[in-house]
Amino acid sequence: MAKYLISACLMGQKCKYNGTDNYCPKLAKLRKEAILVCPEVYGGLEIPRDPCEIKKDKVISKTGQDRTNEYHKGAQKVLEIAKKNGVSIAILKENSPSCGVKTVYDGTFSHTKIQGCGITTKLLKENGIKVYSEEMLEVDNEI
Numbered sequence: 001m002a003k004y005l006i007s008a009c010l011m012g013q014k015c016k017y018n019g020t021d022n023y024c025p026k027l028a029k030l031r032k033e034a035i036l037v038c039p040e041v042y043g044g045l046e047i048p049r050d051p052c053e054i055k056k057d058k059v060i061s062k063t064g065q066d067r068t069n070e071y072h073k074g075a076q077k078v079l080e081i082a083k084k085n086g087v088s089i090a091i092l093k094e095n096s097p098s099c100g101v102k103t104v105y106d107g108t109f110s111h112t113k114i115q116g117c118g119i120t121t122k123l124l125k126e127n128g129i130k131v132y133s134e135e136m137l138e139v140d141n142e143i
Contacts (some may be wrong), residue, residue, distance in 0.1 A: 005082055005090040005124075007099050008036040010134055015041050019048040022093055024134045030091070035081060040121040041066075043074025052058040054097045055107030059119065062109050071098055075120040082129055089126050094133035101133035 002056065007017045011031060012023040015038040026086045041047065048059035060113030061100070075098065082090065100118040121131050 001037045002085050002087055003033040005029055005037050005087050006034040007093040008038040009093055011036050013028045015047055017049050017051045027091060028140055035085060037078045037081060039074030039078050041068035042077040045070050052097050053105040053109060057099050071119040074098060075123040078120050079123050079127055090131045092128055092131055092133055093122055094135045101131050
């Protein structure tokens with residue numbers, strides 16, 4: 001049984017908005033115990049796709065499209081996967097409008113980060129799942 005949910009981009013899957021990944025070598029040893037997730041893809045967004053940021057209570061693409069529903073749909077799917085598999089720890093991509101744990105971009109597309117969490121992170125935390133970002137942990141000590 002899986003022990004973790006991990007953002008798929010952190011494990012090298014090319015699901016980031018621009019078709020690349022955010023591979024994080026320090027997480028590689030957790031691969032066998034993890035379910036890889038991409039809430040944005042689960043929500044129906046394509047690869048590549050316009051970048052999105054949280055602006056107030058909406059998720060807006062750089063071209064002005066409201067993608068809030070897709071982000072909520074993807075977050076719900078990730079929660080279902082966590083519950084179905086008894087996963088209580090998630091390691092998600094910092095700054096992402098889905099997965100940011102401590103920071104997200106401010107909605108101006110100016111690369112300005114603010115305190116806050118992504119849509120998926122918020123839902124997982126509300127449901128008792130511990131959420132870390134790749135920037136928060138030293139795998140040997142915390143996980």
